[in-house]
Amino acid sequence: MSNYNLETKLWSVADELRGNMDANEYKNYILGFIFYRYLSEKQEKTINKALEDDNLTFKDVQKDTVIYEVVQKDSLSKLGYFITPELLFSTIIEKTDEEEFILDDLQKAFNQITNSSQGTESQDDFSNLFEDVELNSSKLGKTPDEQNDKISKVIRKLNEIDFKLDEDESDILGDAYEYLIGQFASSAGKKAGEFYTPQEVSTILARIVTLNKDRLKSVYDPTCGSGSLLLRVSKETKVADFYGQELNQTTYNLARMNMILHGVRYNQFDIKQGDSLENPQHLNQKFEAVVANPPFSAKWSSSKKFMDDERFGAYGKLAPKSKADYAFVQHMIYQLDENGTLAVVLPHGVLFRGAAEEKIRRYLIEEKNYLDAVIGLPKNIFYGTSIPTCILVFKKCREHDDNIIFIDASEHYEKAKNQNKLRPEDIDKIVTTYAERNEEDKYSHVAPLEEVIENDYNLNIPRYVDTFEEEEPIDLDELVDELEQIEKEIQEVDDKIIEYCKELGIRPPVIRRD
Amino acid sequence: MDKSTQRSDNTVKDHKQDLIIPKLRNNLFKDNWSTKKLGDISKIIMGQSPSSSNYSDDTDDTILIQGNQDLNNGLVVPRIYTSEITKISKPGDIILTVRAPVGDIAINEYDCCIGRGVCSITPHENKLFIYYYLQYLNNKKIWNKYSQGSTFESVNSKDIKNLKIKIPSINEQNYISEFLSSIDKKIEFMEKKYNCLLQLKNNIITNLFCNEDMYQPLLKFNDEKWEYITLNEIGTTYSGLSGKSKDDFGVGTSLFVPYKAIFDSEIIDINLLENIKINDSEKQNLVKMYDILFTSSSETPEEVAMTSIFLNNYDNCYLNSFSFGYRVTAKFINPIFLNYYLRSPMLRKKFYKIAQGSTRYNISKKEIMKLSIKYPSSETQEKIISFILNMNNNISNLRREIELNKEFKRSLLSKMFC
Numbered sequence: 001m002s003n004y005n006l007e008t009k010l011w012s013v014a015d016e017l018r019g020n021m022d023a024n025e026y027k028n029y030i031l032g033f034i035f036y037r038y039l040s041e042k043q044e045k046t047i048n049k050a051l052e053d054d055n056l057t058f059k060d061v062q063k064d065t066v067i068y069e070v071v072q073k074d075s076l077s078k079l080g081y082f083i084t085p086e087l088l089f090s091t092i093i094e095k096t097d098e099e100e101f102i103l104d105d106l107q108k109a110f111n112q113i114t115n116s117s118q119g120t121e122s123q124d125d126f127s128n129l130f131e132d133v134e135l136n137s138s139k140l141g142k143t144p145d146e147q148n149d150k151i152s153k154v155i156r157k158l159n160e161i162d163f164k165l166d167e168d169e170s171d172i173l174g175d176a177y178e179y180l181i182g183q184f185a186s187s188a189g190k191k192a193g194e195f196y197t198p199q200e201v202s203t204i205l206a207r208i209v210t211l212n213k214d215r216l217k218s219v220y221d222p223t224c225g226s227g228s229l230l231l232r233v234s235k236e237t238k239v240a241d242f243y244g245q246e247l248n249q250t251t252y253n254l255a256r257m258n259m260i261l262h263g264v265r266y267n268q269f270d271i272k273q274g275d276s277l278e279n280p281q282h283l284n285q286k287f288e289a290v291v292a293n294p295p296f297s298a299k300w301s302s303s304k305k306f307m308d309d310e311r312f313g314a315y316g317k318l319a320p321k322s323k324a325d326y327a328f329v330q331h332m333i334y335q336l337d338e339n340g341t342l343a344v345v346l347p348h349g350v351l352f353r354g355a356a357e358e359k360i361r362r363y364l365i366e367e368k369n370y371l372d373a374v375i376g377l378p379k380n381i382f383y384g385t386s387i388p389t390c391i392l393v394f395k396k397c398r399e400h401d402d403n404i405i406f407i408d409a410s411e412h413y414e415k416a417k418n419q420n421k422l423r424p425e426d427i428d429k430i431v432t433t434y435a436e437r438n439e440e441d442k443y444s445h446v447a448p449l450e451e452v453i454e455n456d457y458n459l460n461i462p463r464y465v466d467t468f469e470e471e472e473p474i475d476l477d478e479l480v481d482e483l484e485q486i487e488k489e490i491q492e493v494d495d496k497i498i499e500y501c502k503e504l505g506i507r508p509p510v511i512r513r514d
Numbered sequence: 515m516d517k518s519t520q521r522s523d524n525t526v527k528d529h530k531q532d533l534i535i536p537k538l539r540n541n542l543f544k545d546n547w548s549t550k551k552l553g554d555i556s557k558i559i560m561g562q563s564p565s566s567s568n569y570s571d572d573t574d575d576t577i578l579i580q581g582n583q584d585l586n587n588g589l590v591v592p593r594i595y596t597s598e599i600t601k602i603s604k605p606g607d608i609i610l611t612v613r614a615p616v617g618d619i620a621i622n623e624y625d626c627c628i629g630r631g632v633c634s635i636t637p638h639e640n641k642l643f644i645y646y647y648l649q650y651l652n653n654k655k656i657w658n659k660y661s662q663g664s665t666f667e668s669v670n671s672k673d674i675k676n677l678k679i680k681i682p683s684i685n686e687q688n689y690i691s692e693f694l695s696s697i698d699k700k701i702e703f704m705e706k707k708y709n710c711l712l713q714l715k716n717n718i719i720t721n722l723f724c725n726e727d728m729y730q731p732l733l734k735f736n737d738e739k740w741e742y743i744t745l746n747e748i749g750t751t752y753s754g755l756s757g758k759s760k761d762d763f764g765v766g767t768s769l770f771v772p773y774k775a776i777f778d779s780e781i782i783d784i785n786l787l788e789n790i791k792i793n794d795s796e797k798q799n800l801v802k803m804y805d806i807l808f809t810s811s812s813e814t815p816e817e818v819a820m821t822s823i824f825l826n827n828y829d830n831c832y833l834n835s836f837s838f839g840y841r842v843t844a845k846f847i848n849p850i851f852l853n854y855y856l857r858s859p860m861l862r863k864k865f866y867k868i869a870q871g872s873t874r875y876n877i878s879k880k881e882i883m884k885l886s887i888k889y890p891s892s893e894t895q896e897k898i899i900s901f902i903l904n905m906n907n908n909i910s911n912l913r914r915e916i917e918l919n920k921e922f923k924r925s926l927l928s929k930m931f932c
Contacts, residue, residue, distance in 0.1 A: 347872060348870075348871075348872045349872060351870075352870045386873075387872055387873070388872050458870075460868075460870045462866060462867050462868075462869070462870075463867050463868070466867075468816075468862075468866045468867070470859065470863070476718070479710055479713055479714045479717065482710050483707065483710050483714070486703050486706050486707045486710060487707070489703050490700060490703045490704065490707070493696050493699050493700040493703065494700065496696045497693075497697060497700065500693045500696070503540050503542075504538055504539070504540055509918060509922045
């Protein structure tokens, strides 16, 4: 309901910083502060609720060492962190009323959140979470006082917004947070091949990997970004555990905040930082659902050592240096459980490019028979790139293992301002067509494996889904009738023209052929 | 600015001894023509643009005419709509564009709103006469004098109202406009005929060739069976220029076939060849007579692998780098026949299927060479070629006839008015 309101209000906090720096930088402040306030209020609420029967609040019990210690322990085990009363968001807001200097306290609060989890189970989830929120950046102001002034304004503005944490089951704040991440992504411009996955595309992936499952043991995303794809899967079905890896430190921080903000408990997610091709962190695990939107045609080392790597060795060739697309696919397949489903967004080139990629493609189909579906998406649906993309779906145990379904959804979208957008009905159509393996003229085709072999394992969609618009044939007789009619009318006009020309004494431009 | 606009009186004085008559005239008419101002013999409404936020695609709204992009061949073509109505033009009014470019005209058939790029004229005299008179003025480029020295060509309401029109009796007005409109009608009919012939040709060509799963084509000259063969088996390919730098193009004594020449027509027009510098030491492939040239990349999959045949004998002509050549080696295949075959809808569909790419579409030589065709005896190939050539000649003759009629009308416009 007021979802939209919360989103716009949160986005408007960014106005305070917009003049000082670009989106990529101020997002760290906004998202960091929102997260800090969330943790702070969540803790206060949790503790206050526990103390309700005693008619006490968290701030009342700070002098009582015994109760205080119990409360602290409780918070650590329930939430995974603990903030002392003088460093709560509400306390710091009070200080800004008096225009006090708060930057030191804020820094202390951040350190406390990360340090309180040291040596506990939640350590990995909170370490270095706030490192991107640089409180003494010169971009905030020249002097510490100016910096303090700016930050105070931002957090006071943030304080005016109601986070609606009382609405327990709802995900309002989490979704608004997600919306902000998306907004920042679209206004920050692109970085080499990294694009924020639009929600519509995440939804398709999520719905495909959760088809016919009322719960998932695990979901894994090797290039998880801010974690939105993982969370999207949990909107479709109950997910026990979330696993992810993200190369970019800042985005990795966001992913962990995003998880916590969506109410995923610290012991339910395991997100690691690092390059999942060079330095995979979950190699000894298999997952029931694997999803990803890896950077499009990223560079990777393609180093010979990978020929000895279990993930890549059997294929005979490594993905080329300049295009890691298939390396990610191979990595994901390695992590996929026997009963699981893998859905990945890739650029169109993976369908038809030759050389090593052709070899890998062929191996996946001929030797493994893992490929279950090829779905062509409309062009220009990603922020910052117009490149046409596709979704590949892989399964280790395929129900329909003698065919592959091809879906050409490239013409099914709505034109928005700068972007093409998939409508809910477009998403439904893709998922239903895939689930039911429907064949529809100019949209989908269930291709027997022989057909794919005939095409030399080239998966380019037009070879399978015929979308060629043939010209409507017009009846020859009809055309000749029309021609005769025109000829007659020309003759009549000619008669008139000849008449006029005679009167004017000039030669008529009419040659009678009869 | 025209001096007459500074005068305050409405009538323009002519010297008595000046005879105002056109060069070409029916002897029945003897009267002198008189000079009037457009503003005195018609009602003129200058356009005013609605706010752009009120523009729409909704055909229930009012048609908006903004400029010459909304006019075509003397008619209004609805393009955008508006929910706010500022100034109105009625069916039968003449629309005249008043800014960049000035002078385009059309007869309006709708109730529509006019933006500030146009004005609407409702003549009190014969409407068509005024319409043709404005065409005559535009051909004479009289609007140029209003736009001299200004960066954005436009005329104002005063310029238009003071425009001098020389006008005969109403009977002569009727006579002239009837004659000119019969010529317009003829041109319109011929354009229709032209389109009809094009469709006819496409229709025939589609059925003149044989599909893979057919024994013979639908339209056949005789009862023979068409044979199956792949392009690989009947010819060889070669690639376009390689290793050339920007500086080599446009200079030198050698020629090359640019991409567009292949794309545009089924036979290479040698007027489109361009110069290139080729050194003696370079190894580049020459284009020879009867070579079929393929474009190998394009913006859309529909346009990939267009073919065109080279029908000239040159010893210094090469091929652009984004295309490749195909030389028929089999004696039993007529290259001209093959070229028509490759442009037929049947083959276009096959090319579309094997085109691939994301931002540009490419097609590989190897894949094309795998394609199969069906062919008849050499005699039948000759017949098919000759049939298509005749259809083409017929069509291009008509195009020339249309152009001649347009010329004829221009010359009448220049002689029948003054």
